[in-house]
Amino acid sequence: MTFHKQGIPTLILTLFVCALLTGGTYLLKMPWLHFIGVGLSLFLLIIVLQFFRSPKRKTPPNDDNVIYTPADGKVVVIEKAFEEEYLKTECIMISVFMSPLNVHINRNPVNGTVEYLKYHKGKYLVAWHPKSSTENERFTTVYNTKNGKVLIRQIAGALARRIVNDLEEGQTVTQSEEMGFIKFGSRVDVFVPLDAEVKVKLEDVVRAPGSVLATFGS
Numbered sequence: 001m002t003f004h005k006q007g008i009p010t011l012i013l014t015l016f017v018c019a020l021l022t023g024g025t026y027l028l029k030m031p032w033l034h035f036i037g038v039g040l041s042l043f044l045l046i047i048v049l050q051f052f053r054s055p056k057r058k059t060p061p062n063d064d065n066v067i068y069t070p071a072d073g074k075v076v077v078i079e080k081a082f083e084e085e086y087l088k089t090e091c092i093m094i095s096v097f098m099s100p101l102n103v104h105i106n107r108n109p110v111n112g113t114v115e116y117l118k119y120h121k122g123k124y125l126v127a128w129h130p131k132s133s134t135e136n137e138r139f140t141t142v143y144n145t146k147n148g149k150v151l152i153r154q155i156a157g158a159l160a161r162r163i164v165n166d167l168e169e170g171q172t173v174t175q176s177e178e179m180g181f182i183k184f185g186s187r188v189d190v191f192v193p194l195d196a197e198v199k200v201k202l203e204d205v206v207r208a209p210g211s212v213l214a215t216f217g218s
Helices: 005-027 031-051
Strands: 066-068 073-083 089-098 105-107 112-120 138-145 148-156 163-165 178-182 186-192 212-215
Touching: 005 031, 073 186, 089 212, 112 163, 138 163, 148 163, 148 178, 186 212
Parallel strands: none
Antiparallel strands: 066 212, 073 089, 089 186, 105 178, 112 138, 138 148, 148 186, 163 178
């Protein structure tokens, strides 16, 4: 198991806190308190290591007609929605909720060119809140593909405090390659054309790369 580079600062801080916790409780000469300190330190360390894991996964076939999920998680929304920030049209919105237990690496869902990038400061409502898509801290990416435009929105949740997006406008990208990371629980909204054929249903568990959210219409 390997770990993501975004987790290195957090891991260093966690090790420092664990050292203080275990060392401090040991110096108090209270075995029961030291036992609790060690237990809390191990729990905290395991949570951080688990969260920032970067497992090796098989890359799915490259297909211009397929829209893969950009994130691990559960499908919580499939509905028609007007995308008002950039596309200015009605789309199908598919939302994937990432719990703290999911891998939080985000990947390009399509092949194409990055047409638009925009970071928005915002609130930290729980990621499944209906207004989190428009009011939370978020980062919008628009891909221009051979079959139309796809917009994804990385959304911070109640625990998330940093969204990472490594793309640049004008950049040509490949499906399934890493494009960003969201720390500590969040959500990704994917806006696809109305004529796209949705391949998932509510409550489906998806994994990136590999799970197909939709295919472009003919």
